[in-house]
Amino acid sequence: MSYFLWVEDFENSPKVTASNVFGGVFNDDFFVEDKRAIKKSFKNHGVFVELNFQDGFGFIQSGLDKKIDYVILDIDLPAYGADGINEHVLQLLTDFENYQAHEDETEDEQLQQKACAELKKIAGFYLYTKLVVELGFPKQHILFCSNHGENTKTIQEAFKTAKISLPKIHQKSDADVQ
Amino acid sequence: MTENTTRIQADMEKQVNECDAQRQFELALKYVSASEENPELALKWLRQSAENGYAEAQFTLGLFYLLNSHRRLASILMRWWVYDISDQAKTGTVDSSKLLIYCLIIQLIVNRSGRVELNTSAAIENPNAIYGFPGNASAIKNSLQIDNVPNDESAVFWLERANQQNNIEAASWLKQCYQDGINVIPSENIILMRLHEAYLTGESGFAKNEDIAFACLKEVADYSEDDVLAGEASYILAENCFEEKRYRTGLGYLRAAIQFENAQAKQRLEKAYLSFTFSEFCNRDDAKQCYQYAYNWLSERLKNDTSSIELNFALGVLLAFGKGIKQDKMGALKCFGIYVEDALDSIDGPNALKCFADIYVKIFGNNDKKLEIIDDVGLYFSSEYINNKGNQNYFVLPSLVFDFYDDINLARDFNRRLEKAKGIFHANSIQRELEWKQKYAEFEVRRTKELEEIMSMFAHKFRSPLDAIIYNTTHDNQPALYAEAAQTMRGLLDVFSIISTDEIVLKERLKQDNQGNSNLMAVFGATLDMIMLHLLSVSGSEKIQQHYMAYAKAQGLCDADVSYKIWNDDFFELEHELQNEWQQAYAHLLAESANLATRLHWLEQRFFKLELKGFDSADIHFKEHGITASFLTILLNEILVNAFKYYSSKDKQPVTLQWLERDGYQVLSCRNPSTKSERVAQKGSGRGHTFLSALARKTGSVFSKPKPQDDFVLEFAIANELLI
Numbered sequence: 001m002s003y004f005l006w007v008e009d010f011e012n013s014p015k016v017t018a019s020n021v022f023g024g025v026f027n028d029d030f031f032v033e034d035k036r037a038i039k040k041s042f043k044n045h046g047v048f049v050e051l052n053f054q055d056g057f058g059f060i061q062s063g064l065d066k067k068i069d070y071v072i073l074d075i076d077l078p079a080y081g082a083d084g085i086n087e088h089v090l091q092l093l094t095d096f097e098n099y100q101a102h103e104d105e106t107e108d109e110q111l112q113q114k115a116c117a118e119l120k121k122i123a124g125f126y127l128y129t130k131l132v133v134e135l136g137f138p139k140q141h142i143l144f145c146s147n148h149g150e151n152t153k154t155i156q157e158a159f160k161t162a163k164i165s166l167p168k169i170h171q172k173s174d175a176d177v178q
Numbered sequence: 179m180t181e182n183t184t185r186i187q188a189d190m191e192k193q194v195n196e197c198d199a200q201r202q203f204e205l206a207l208k209y210v211s212a213s214e215e216n217p218e219l220a221l222k223w224l225r226q227s228a229e230n231g232y233a234e235a236q237f238t239l240g241l242f243y244l245l246n247s248h249r250r251l252a253s254i255l256m257r258w259w260v261y262d263i264s265d266q267a268k269t270g271t272v273d274s275s276k277l278l279i280y281c282l283i284i285q286l287i288v289n290r291s292g293r294v295e296l297n298t299s300a301a302i303e304n305p306n307a308i309y310g311f312p313g314n315a316s317a318i319k320n321s322l323q324i325d326n327v328p329n330d331e332s333a334v335f336w337l338e339r340a341n342q343q344n345n346i347e348a349a350s351w352l353k354q355c356y357q358d359g360i361n362v363i364p365s366e367n368i369i370l371m372r373l374h375e376a377y378l379t380g381e382s383g384f385a386k387n388e389d390i391a392f393a394c395l396k397e398v399a400d401y402s403e404d405d406v407l408a409g410e411a412s413y414i415l416a417e418n419c420f421e422e423k424r425y426r427t428g429l430g431y432l433r434a435a436i437q438f439e440n441a442q443a444k445q446r447l448e449k450a451y452l453s454f455t456f457s458e459f460c461n462r463d464d465a466k467q468c469y470q471y472a473y474n475w476l477s478e479r480l481k482n483d484t485s486s487i488e489l490n491f492a493l494g495v496l497l498a499f500g501k502g503i504k505q506d507k508m509g510a511l512k513c514f515g516i517y518v519e520d521a522l523d524s525i526d527g528p529n530a531l532k533c534f535a536d537i538y539v540k541i542f543g544n545n546d547k548k549l550e551i552i553d554d555v556g557l558y559f560s561s562e563y564i565n566n567k568g569n570q571n572y573f574v575l576p577s578l579v580f581d582f583y584d585d586i587n588l589a590r591d592f593n594r595r596l597e598k599a600k601g602i603f604h605a606n607s608i609q610r611e612l613e614w615k616q617k618y619a620e621f622e623v624r625r626t627k628e629l630e631e632i633m634s635m636f637a638h639k640f641r642s643p644l645d646a647i648i649y650n651t652t653h654d655n656q657p658a659l660y661a662e663a664a665q666t667m668r669g670l671l672d673v674f675s676i677i678s679t680d681e682i683v684l685k686e687r688l689k690q691d692n693q694g695n696s697n698l699m700a701v702f703g704a705t706l707d708m709i710m711l712h713l714l715s716v717s718g719s720e721k722i723q724q725h726y727m728a729y730a731k732a733q734g735l736c737d738a739d740v741s742y743k744i745w746n747d748d749f750f751e752l753e754h755e756l757q758n759e760w761q762q763a764y765a766h767l768l769a770e771s772a773n774l775a776t777r778l779h780w781l782e783q784r785f786f787k788l789e790l791k792g793f794d795s796a797d798i799h800f801k802e803h804g805i806t807a808s809f810l811t812i813l814l815n816e817i818l819v820n821a822f823k824y825y826s827s828k829d830k831q832p833v834t835l836q837w838l839e840r841d842g843y844q845v846l847s848c849r850n851p852s853t854k855s856e857r858v859a860q861k862g863s864g865r866g867h868t869f870l871s872a873l874a875r876k877t878g879s880v881f882s883k884p885k886p887q888d889d890f891v892l893e894f895a896i897a898n899e900l901l902i
Contacts, residue, residue: 033716036750055743082723082742 002069004047007056007127009077010035012147021072021145022047053123054080054089060130061088071131075124075146079116092126093119125158132164144169199232206235207274210281217285224278228336233343238275240336241351242282247330248366250401251373252283254393275347330355330363350376350383367402370394371411392418399434409438416443417561425556432559433541447541448499450559454534455495458579458592466501468582473502475578488574490514491531498538507542514538530558531574580617593618628872635869636674639815642712643667649711649761654769666708669808676805677876685877687805688900694801698793698837701807703774705814710781711768713822714761719753721823725785726753760784786825786851787832796837798844798901806901812873813894816866817848820892827851831889843880843895844902850890870894 010017014035022030022042030041039049048068050056056077080089090112093099099115102108119126124144131137159166202223209220224242227235245252259280266272334355340348354372355363363369373384374394380386398411412435419428435443452460459468476493483489494513497506514535557563579592643663650659676684712718719726727745730736736749745753767777778788800806821833831851838845867883874881878897884890 034750034754036746040747040750051746082746 001046003067004070005059005068006047006072007050008074009051014038052081053077054086056127071142073124073127073144075144076121077123079119199227199230202227203232203235207278210278217282233340233345234275236336236340237345237348238278240333242279243333250366250397251370254397256283258390334363347383367398367404367407370398405438409435409440412438413440413443420560436541449564451495453564454558455492455574469502471582472578492575511539511543577617631868639670639812642708645712645715646708653765665803669803672805673808673812691800691804691806694799696800696802696807698796698798701810702793702814705811707768709815709818710764714764719757724826726756729784789832789834792837816870817892821848821850824852826853842898844898845893845895847891847893852890
């Protein structure tokens with residue numbers, strides 16, 4: 001049995017998104033509108049679902065020993081969930097998104113929100129880098145599944161700038177996908 | 179002439195002399211003809227006819243005396259009458275008076291003065307034979323008045339006599355000669371000004387003739403010693419030239435008029451400069467504030483860019499006409515002078531800015547040099563441009579206007595005009611052109627974002643009535659609820675449609691919607707029900723998750739230290755149960771038509787206490803589901819949903835929704851207890867506040883965006899005039 005990590009926020013319909021990705025594997029009963037129910041039922045079948053960047057990042061840092069074979073990443077992910085932000089993500093915002101803690105709480109909250117909004121747009125790439133560069137996870141086992149096809153060019157440019165070989169990008173319009 | 183002929187003529191004259199005034203007039207005509215030319219005799223018979231009461235003779239004699247007394251006027255009329263007489267001769271309808279006066283003047287004045295030889299009969303038969311006529315005009319003007327011809331008083335005497343016999347032409351001329359009904363002949367300049375008007379409009383007794391009209395004006399403009407009249411005539415001539423697109427001549431007259439201190443000319447100059455330089459500002463009601471803004475803007479820019487052609491030019495215009503700063507002609511000359519002297523070499527050929535600078539320097543800088551004018555500049559002095567700006571606008575400083583228009587739609591409209599406008603940008607202005615393009619690109623990004631916000635909010639606000647419909651379909655299926663939801667959606671469509679097209683219409687419709695059965699309490703009640711049906715639905719549950727969790731903890735349904743993550747992982751089924759139960763319970767309240775107090779009490783048991791202040795005492799009325807109701811629904815929907823989404827209070831502080839009047843505004847405020855963990859829980863996109871800002875801007879309202887703090891206050895103030 002292969003194990004999957006799927007980091008996906010289900011911004012649109014959870015049922016449709018889950019069905020699009022795992023429709024060929026699971027029965028229709030698996031796909032419901034509550035993303036938390038999806039998370040619970042998928043877990044029993046070796047698919048670990050995390051719903052935001054912070055939880056995905058935490059899973060990768062601490063949970064790869066669960067013998068994850070494949071990772072599916074969304075690109076656009078909320079920085080954190082209802083539990084609030086943790087120190088790892090705060091550090092990442094400081095290192096890469098120009099966030100500097102401010103002594104005024106109101107001001108600080110706004111700065112943090114702004115940095116999180118920036119991170120959200122490319123959160124999946126941070127996870128990819130963490131997996132491939134830091135943890136040596138085989139990049140052939142990573143699949144980006146994003147509903148943001150308009151960012152294809154940006155993705156290509158980002159990989160080029162980072163001197164990372166470009167992954168194969170399948171688009172919904174491609175014949176082999178359809 | 180034979181002796182027999184002379185005797186017959188003497189007999190005839192004797193006969194005429196005794197009885198027939200008309201025959202006497204005809205005899206006068208006879209003695210100006212080529213074959214019988216004897217102007218003294220002609221004048222004698224004309225007088226005789228007039229004295230015998232022949233009206234046409236009285237008019238002819240009066241006008242002859244008048245023209246003899248006013249040679250400048252005579253010289254103008256003679257020039258054109260010769261053509262009239264010739265034309266009339268061809269059709270056999272010669273105006274006897276005009277012919278007689280013309281011939282008398284030529285024969286008695288011009289020929290006698292020895293300056294010009296003229297064959298009058300040839301002139302009558304063929305105007306082309308009147309060689310050198312301009313010389314004649316000059317000769318008439320410069321001739322000495324013949325001694326035995328009476329002056330103005332006699333002229334008026336005979337014109338009045340003719341007038342008494344209802345001679346229309348005499349009446350018309352008297353009107354020009356009398357000053358404001360007083361029996362005093364005005365100066366020749368005034369007569370000329372009046373004749374200009376008479377010939378221009380074709381007043382009774384004067385065949386419309388623009389050539390004579392403007393010849394009269396030109397005479398005053400060129401030769402009058404009366405500065406006021408000369409200024410007035412010059413200004414009218416300038417206007418005429420502008421309308422005929424003879425800009426070079428027109429500006430010459432405008433300069434003359436300004437030098438004669440003509441107020442209208444100064445005003446025209448000012449309008450032309452302002453229309454050209456500040457075309458976006460000059461016709462606005464708040465133009466004064468706009469110029470003040472422009473002056474401050476220019477002053478700031480010039481600190482870093484002292485040699486900028488456009489900046490100096492624009493500052494020169496403000497100084498020249500005292501806009502945004504005290505009038506300073508020397509300062510203006512300096513600004514324009516820099517342009518004219520230093521900047522011209524760098525520009526290929528003449529251009530609009532150079533011409534404008536040049537015109538000012540030459541008018542106000544004691545510079546007698548000829549104006550250098552190109553047609554493109556002259557255009558800006560025409561009333562067509564000043565009063566009705568078309569697509570021919572030039573824009574000197576687009577970046578100033580973009581900075582001024584801190585509004586996406588205004589900037590967008592401006593850019594449309596800018597794209598259509600002819601450019602004035604030359605080699606050294608490319609940087610500025612790039613600046614406005616960059617500025618516009620920024621506005622476009624903002625515009626697109628705002629449009630996206632509106633679209634997003636549009637979709638968002640539809641969710642509440644849609645959720646109500648969906649729930650109703652699968653549960654009680656009440657027709658009244660369908661109707662209510664449909665009306666709400668229609669109202670929302672109305673508001674969004676108007677907002678995205680014409681905000682002025684929105685304000686007008688709000689103003690007009692001030693009568694009807696609906697009021698604030700009714701809108702609040704309906705909006706509350708609508709958002710509750712949405713928030714209590716499955717799709718809305720994530721937004722109010724903290725309320726389910728807090729309720730479960732309070733009721734002992736889970737441990738008090740359960741975190742959000744654990745709640746989501748292990749208690750989401752419990753959340754489903756609560757969601758389903760609450761949704762049905764609220765729908766049941768609605769089905770039972772529970773009053774507002776009952777519904778608010780139900781809310782307090784599960785969410786928080788919602789305090790309403792000032793809603794029932796506000797004297798605001800409007801139509802049910804009308805534009806005001808829809809507008810307020812959108813506001814309340816946004817504010818109430820946020821209250822539920824971000825509420826958090828350990829000691830169960832209430833949410834306070836208040837309506838009050840303050841400083842001419844109707845203010846809706848919401849005090850909302852919250853905590854950072856709820857605010858940063860990313861339940862929203864932040865678009866709601868952007869949308870409220872846009873809504874405020876489009877309705878002239880004031881939106882105070884709440885600061886992210888634990889007891890945050892949101893305020894939306896609507897001008898009284900829109901609601902009361």
